[in-house]
Amino acid sequence: MPEPLRDRLLRHRAANIAWNSAANQLNRFRHRAGASFVFHHREETRAAAIRTAGYVRKMFDDYLRILPPGTGIEGRRVLEIGPGDQFGVALLFLARGAASVTCLDKYRATVDPAFLAFLYEELRNRLTPAEAERVRDLSPHGGPGGAAFRSIDDCPLEEARAFLAAASADLIVSRSVLEYLKQPARALAVLSELLAPGGEMAHVVDCRDDGLFASHGFHPLEFLTLSDTTYAAMTSHTYRPNRWRIRHYLDELARLGFQTSARTLRIVGRPAPLAEAAPVFTSADRDLLRPIRPRLAPAFAGLSDQDLLTAGFELHARRENVSPFGTVG
Secondary structure, three states: OOHHHHHHHHOOHHHHHHHHHHHHHHHHOOOOOOOOOOOOOHHHHHHHHHHHHHHHHHHHHHHHHHOOOOOOOOOOEEEEEOOOOOOHHHHHHHHOOOOEEEEEOOOOOOOOHHHHHHHHHHHHOOOOHHHHHHOOOEOOOOOEOOOOEEEEOOOOHHHHHHOOOOOOEEEEEEEOOHHHOOOHHHHHHHHHHHEEEEEEEEEEEEOOOOOOOHHHOOOOOHHHHOOHHHHHHHHOOOOOOOOOOHHHHHHHHHHOOOEEEEEEEEEOOOOOOOOOOOOOOOHHHHHHHOOOHHHOOHHHHOOOHHHHHEEEEEEEEEOOOOOOOOOOO
């Protein structure tokens, strides 16, 4: 279907639901439904590697900033959830002195080896001599290698206990991963089991609808008006967000025995991320909620304005030096 015609079709709510439900059903019957294969073209390999290296360094710096001041990396066992098509963050953690890094991803990405070689070269060129010495054991593509690095793919987080031992990580990090978990409560319980007593987590979470409705002229919270059944029919076998808001994450982590802190990064309806200052929800932000509030599905109707308006946030969670709370059912 031509793109302009498809866009006009998806501007109608019923048609949007029907279109995405059909696409979701098609994915149910595809081999490796939803698997992500990422290719970098050789003609832009070096430019793509330089751009990606900047993004990798930002992710790493964000994780360090989310952690409490003075938190050390040396000697810690790090678990990165959802590294995607490269292991640059893992390389930087190892360079900073992490004892080990394990990368766990639901998908498998196929990437041009030349791109990876350029990426890791770009990252290594910015390391100090001491940091470079820590990552001297490299893979054939120049990335993390040796016994301190492990990569596990084709493994949803909810099933990670089949590959990873309880209390095997001192630090767990992720960016733009938690919002895509199909069973977020179970996945957080798995993370709780994987984290050692006294360990902590740093996550960056996006609560937007990935353009499902918002990019077609709907209210940015239109996807919260659907019943769980309808939303599952549209997204259960596609790469779409799970609709949890910040309150759901904080409450579930508290139930699991974690102490948490969070900082809002985005506010619904605003095009740009927030500055470093604490967010101020304005009357214009709250006005945006008025037309959608009466139509929200029951799971979201009771949430506060702040919980609904938080479109993205960073999260720090720490469990004291005690055994994990509860078990995974």
